[in-house]
Amino acid sequence: MKATKQGRVWSKLHNANDRSELRHPKDTLLAGKRSRSKKTRRNITDTLSEPPMFAEPIPNVTVALGRDVSLPCVVENLGSYKVAWVHVGRQMLLTIHKHVVVKIPRFSVSHDNQKTWLLHINGVQQDDRGYYMCQVNTNPMMSQVGFLQVVVPPNILDSLSTESTVAVRENQNITLTCKADGYPTPKLMWKREDGQGISINRHKKVSKYDGEQLNLTKITRNEMGAYLCIATNGVPPTVSKRITVDVEFSPMIFVPNQLVGAPAGTNVTIDCHTEAYPRAMSYWFLGDEMILSNEKYTTTIMENSYRAHMKLHIRNLQAGDFGNYRCISKNSLGETEGSIRLYEIPKPSAPPKATEIKSSANKEGETILNIIIIVKFVVLGII
Numbered sequence: 001m002k003a004t005k006q007g008r009v010w011s012k013l014h015n016a017n018d019r020s021e022l023r024h025p026k027d028t029l030l031a032g033k034r035s036r037s038k039k040t041r042r043n044i045t046d047t048l049s050e051p052p053m054f055a056e057p058i059p060n061v062t063v064a065l066g067r068d069v070s071l072p073c074v075v076e077n078l079g080s081y082k083v084a085w086v087h088v089g090r091q092m093l094l095t096i097h098k099h100v101v102v103k104i105p106r107f108s109v110s111h112d113n114q115k116t117w118l119l120h121i122n123g124v125q126q127d128d129r130g131y132y133m134c135q136v137n138t139n140p141m142m143s144q145v146g147f148l149q150v151v152v153p154p155n156i157l158d159s160l161s162t163e164s165t166v167a168v169r170e171n172q173n174i175t176l177t178c179k180a181d182g183y184p185t186p187k188l189m190w191k192r193e194d195g196q197g198i199s200i201n202r203h204k205k206v207s208k209y210d211g212e213q214l215n216l217t218k219i220t221r222n223e224m225g226a227y228l229c230i231a232t233n234g235v236p237p238t239v240s241k242r243i244t245v246d247v248e249f250s251p252m253i254f255v256p257n258q259l260v261g262a263p264a265g266t267n268v269t270i271d272c273h274t275e276a277y278p279r280a281m282s283y284w285f286l287g288d289e290m291i292l293s294n295e296k297y298t299t300t301i302m303e304n305s306y307r308a309h310m311k312l313h314i315r316n317l318q319a320g321d322f323g324n325y326r327c328i329s330k331n332s333l334g335e336t337e338g339s340i341r342l343y344e345i346p347k348p349s350a351p352p353k354a355t356e357i358k359s360s361a362n363k364e365g366e367t368i369l370n371i372i373i374i375v376k377f378v379v380l381g382i383i
Contacts, residue, residue, distance in 0.1 A: 050077045052136050055115060058146025063124050064235060065152045071119045073134035073144070078115065082137050085109065085119045088145060089130035095119065124150055126183070154186035154231035156241045161229070164242065168219055170249040176214040178229030178241055186233040190214045193226035193242065221247045221277065221306055247306075250334030251276035253327060258338075261345040262317055269313045272327035272338045277306040280331040284312050286323060317344075 055074040063069040075083060085094040094102045095109040108120045121128055129150040136142040160179040168174040180186045190209040192198060197205030202218060216223060224247040230240045254273040262268040274282060282301055284291040291312065293299050298313040310327050322344050328337040 062149040152183040154182040180231040186231040251329035253338040255338040
């Protein structure tokens with residue numbers, strides 16, 4: 001409502017005490033006399049009584065978005081004067097005495113029949129933030145103001161932030177963006193979900209980083225994982241967005257033992273370690289023949305993020321099982337392989353049998369001593 005319109009409404013109320021009510025045209029003269037008499041008595045009473053005064057200031061109130069709030073205006077010696085509430089910023093007259101003027105159902109007014117006038121606002125919105133004035137229609141007008149602060153918990157704006165999963169080639173740069181709104185303006189902080197440090201400019205690692213954007217330069221596979229954008233502004237709840245960064249690179253293979261010796265008739269396990277992303281297809285070859293799991297072979301792969309541990313278990317080695325084994329890893333970016341040579345070694349010799357040495361007793365009745373001496377020999381490293 002514009003100020004001029006408010007002035008007209010308030011002027012009506014200000015002059016309301018000067019209007020007389022006529023019950024019937026025949027009673028005009030009598031009614032006029034009564035009205036003048038009442039007006040005279042009221043003016044005399046108002047003159048003799050103490051003038052209205054505010055008993056206490058309107059408090060500044062902070063309320064969360066969507067909650068209900070009440071603002072008090074305490075007036076002593078109000079007499080026949082009226083109290084009104086105005087939203088200063090919007091220049092909007094809200095209430096006059098016990099009547100709500102504004103056509104917003106969320107606003108209401110109540111009076112405790114003493115000296116406190118309460119302005120009630122249900123389901124507070126951000127537009128309700130600002131100064132509220134309590135007025136009394138004295139001449140000149142009395143007024144005082146209080147501030148209503150509306151706080152809004154942080155909210156991450158997904159449409160303006162990086163998607164939940166992004167991919168980047170190793171050694172390239174990537175920027176993660178996170179935007180949020182709320183009141184007060186939220187602060188944004190980045191952390192890695194696994195607790196590892198965030199690399200800044202390749203020379204420094206920090207446990208957390210503040211700002212809307214996180215720049216990762218020449219990213220490596222060690223920086224792959226989930227990053228958390230956390231928004232706070234002192235208004236609960238704190239919110240966060242999880243962004244998973246996938247670092248793509250072609251496969252690499254590490255072979256811990258490239259030469260493995262085992263006797264015929266025994267079992268043996270050979271293994272390779274691989275790194276690749278996207279995750280690679282891994283398999284084994286003996287010569288030009290692919291190895292599949294069966295009664296002879298068992299293949300296993302244990303994966304952890306971009307790492308994998310390949311194992312090949314071979315049972316009951318025979319002459320045809322010795323040779324060159326290849327572990328192969330392949331993804332959309334490339335292929336690589338490692339080589340393991342499995343060769344035959346002699347079986348260990350059987351240890352000699354135990355030798356029993358007996359000593360007989362003499363005729364004088366000495367105790368017969370039987371001594372069993374177990375002789376152990378070390379043969380090919382086996383005791």
